[in-house]
Amino acid sequence: MPAPKKTTRRSLLVTSAVLTSLALAAPAALAAPKPSGSPSASPSATPPASMSTVGGARLGKPGTQVNLASGVPVLPKDLSARSWIVADAESGDVLAAHNAHWRLAPASTLKMLFADTLLPRFPRDTKHKVVPSDLAGIGPGSSMVGIKEDETYTVHDLWLGVFLQSGNDAVHVLSAMNKGVENTVQDMNEHAEELQALDTHVVSPDGYDAEGQVSSAYDLTLIARSGMQKKDFREYASTVTAKFPGETKKDKKGKKVRKPFEIRNTNRLLAGDADVPVYQGIAGVKNGNTTNAGATFTGVAERGGKVLLVTVMNPEKPEHNEVYKETARLFDWGFKAAGKVQPVGELVPPKGAAQASAQPGANPSGEAGGSGDGAGGTAGTGSKPVAGAPAADGSSGIGTALGITGGVLVLLAGGAFLVNRRWPLPDLVRRRTRP
Structure with missing residues (x-):
């Protein structure tokens, strides 16, 4: 790991709003994304005997860490991830982990x-007009959203390309x-250092090997x-x-036209696939697949008033969509175990979080303001666009996981924090079953 650099302080925003959306039907089967990235040195077959202890001593130990006791469900037995x-996600408690601090390709x-x-x-x-130098250095085999030179895109377009298609060009x-x-x-x-994500070292911003x-x-769980x-x-996730x-x-008349095309999120728990249904309560976050990393995924989901984060890295089973299947099983276990299992560690807050909240008159939720919605500013009021309907900003065809069959989305109102949160997580989507 390189020597620590000067950290940058980030403030955190809590917005309050109420979102509603119609149910999304499970989509048709999607083609699995091809691994991208050039081969590099293969990771070791076994985790180090001693790893980082950020978040707790047990998280630095190799193998599975969980406090099984009476009433606590047994972990799934068919997990193959490294x-x-x-x-x-709200309290920061780590309910269970397996080689949590093993440094692997992400x-x-x-x-x-x-x-x-x-x-x-x-x-x-x-708006930004793309020039050839913008697209220089993209690795062969990279996932792309389809950005073209000399075309103009909004930042909103580019972030959709990053989150949905995992576009290295974006x-x-x-x-x-x-x-x-x-x-x-x-x-x-x-920023990784500020988050205390000290296992992380970035060489390529797109995750390419x-x-x-x-x-x-x-x-990855801290970052999510x-x-x-x-x-x-x-929203994007x-x-x-x-x-x-x-x-x-x-066109045939010689008039210049620019027709949009549909892109679809490659997160299978969010969009579904032939062998993976949309996961109940899923709200993001990001998947990955390269030659060196194998399949990786971090997801966030809510069920029964609990919001969980699950990260799975490099399942060894060769089955199709295995990373999503193992993630779903861990989510299922987590929702059953929540409130029953004693944690084995915690997700630590950013370095600047405690200091920022302690300042007189500071807004403990204050994500950088003054730059509007697009820059992480204050949330607007009103409803999100219905799946497939035009959005208020003129974009169209945006469907979100903010609606699933039998569910209604509600944000935590008023920016209020739950008791006992070590680091408050604001207004995550919450689904409540209709009567």
Whole structure:
């Protein structure tokens, strides 16, 4: 790991609003994303005997860590992932973990850190015309959303490309807007340090396999928890389908037209697949798949008043969509075990969180303001667009996981924090069964 750099303090926003949405039907089967990334040194077959103890001593031990007792359900027996973690997103309690701090290649789950770092910097309606240098250095075999040179995109378009299609082209364009890839990598490493995600070292902002690029199930869970503090992050992470601007062409009459095309989230627990149903209560977050990392995934879901985060890294079973299947089983266990199992550790707060909340007159929820909705500013009022209907900002075809069969979405009202939260998690979507 490189020497620590100067950290940047991030403030955290709690917004209050109420969202409603119609139910989403499970989509048709989707083609599985192909692994991207160049081969590099294979990770060790076994975890180190001693790992980081951030969050608790037991999290630094190899193997499965869980406090089984009377009334606590037994963990699923068919888990093959090298590393995984189940945590309460609100309290920060780690309910169970397996090699939580094993430093492994993260694949595109690293895009959560990219988004958490850069989302507050550009209003969503900012426009950018793509030049050839913006797309330089994208690795062969990368997942792409289909950005074209000399075309203009809004920041909103680019983030849809990052979250839904895991587009490395969108990451590179946003990095170019952030003074380049090198500067973005530095910003991401500094933000990881601020979050105390100390297993993480960024080399490529898109998660493409690179020598020395690592994270851990623990860190990815910390990063997801931080990202979910941001309104825009939550929105993009839960979007199932959207319209993305196409290439400008001439029609039969010689008139220039630019038709959009539909993109769909590659998170199978959110969008569904032939062998993976949409997971009840899912609200994001991000999946990944590269040659070196294998399949990786971090998800957040709510059920019965509990909000859980689960990260799964590199299942060894070769079955199709195995990373989602193991994640779903861990979610099921977590919801049954929550309130019964004693935690084995905790998700630590960012370095600056306690100091910021202790300042007189400070807003303990204050995500960077003054830049509007698109930059993580104050949430607006009213409803989200119905799945497939035009959005208020003129975009169309945006369907979100903010509605599932038999469910209604409600945000925590008034920005109130639950008691005993070590680090408050604001207004996560909550689904309540209709009578």
